[in-house]
Amino acid sequence: MIANARMYAVTPEAEVAWQEIIARVSAEVGANLEYLAYPAPQPLEPLWRRPDLGCVFMCGYPIALQLADVIPIAAPIPDAPWAAGRAVYRSDLIVRHDAPFETLEDTFSGRVGWTVDHSHSGFNALRHHLLPYRSPERPQVYAQATGNLVTARRILDEVLAGSIDIGPLDGYWNMLIRRWKPELTAGIRTLASTEVAPMPAFVASAGADPGLVAALRAAFAAAKDQSWFPALAEPLLITGFQPMELADYALTLEWDLTAKNAGYPVPA
Known part of the structure; x- marks a missing residue:
């Protein structure tokens, strides 16, 4: 299955940090995710509709609209006063x-x-x-x-x-x-x-193993307590991750x- 952080890979350096976080989290649960480079201006919609998504950023509004058959996993928590510790x-x-x-x-x-x-x-x-x-x-x-x-x-x-x-x-x-x-x-x-409103989330395809999705949710939630997290969180301006479900995006609808x-x- 594939992983991708294109939505927030604002520079190659930022993408490397995202790739490392995904690698660390997936290693925690024994998942074998291949990071797929998918630079702009390629459209995101075909990426979101792939059947092999394991951990790919997707905007919350199309998640709620069910433009692709996906399962939300977790969303980052921005290190900003207006986020107040929420995703x-x-x-x-x-x-x-x-x-x-x-x-x-x-x-x-x-x-x-x-x-x-x-x-x-x-x-x-x-x-x-x-x-x-x-x-x-x-x-x-x-x-x-x-x-x-x-x-x-x-x-x-x-x-x-x-x-x-x-x-x-x-x-x-x-x-x-x-x-x-x-x-x-x-x-x-x-x-x-x-x-x-609710943050974009990493998502998996609807056909992904439910056990894997649950494990990834837990691993993302626990990431903030891992020794490797601060060095990767600082350049990405995040404080952690929040597990997400489809219902969390109802506000956008x-x-x-x-x-x-x-x-x-x-x-x-």
Whole structure:
């Protein structure tokens, strides 16, 4: 079975740390997982639908939507005050550092971007955050919306280039890219952040041995107490892992339904 940490492998160095954590955890349970390199811009959906997933990062919203037949294993706990020791994350709504905006409302006459319509951090969380700002007189809060930018890095690049005025970054991804590539984030700032929601998780294919899944959940949960953990956790800005189940991602579906019932299918 395969393993992959593409979602949060923001640099080759970060990917090596993820690969080592997976190797350590899988060794604890005697699992033989082959790490598969799967760099961008290859689409994640075909990866998630493979029948041989053993430990692969997947966004919580498509987990809840059951876009692929998978079983959540565990999610990382970001080393951030807003996580409060939980496997949660938020979306940071970023603008150029030199932009004139002081509040989120200041951006509403401009251009917003989003990633893909099954992304929580790049679509669902943004849409939920914008929902209270709509009114019958203003069903759309932005003058222009650009969708299908696909990746967090593309959001970052488009904001820096001035192609969009504001866009959502996975808050944990934002932490990691600032840690590993500060030159990329020197030109942006976070104007607002969404409420927190359950973190993306490592998942296994639905056909995986239930005993293996249970063992991996337990091993990830215990990782924080292992002697090898601190040296790998520090560069990845995590404090541990939380076992996850499908039901833990129900909040993403609630946000989805609320927006659609309000007649707001896409963030615009």
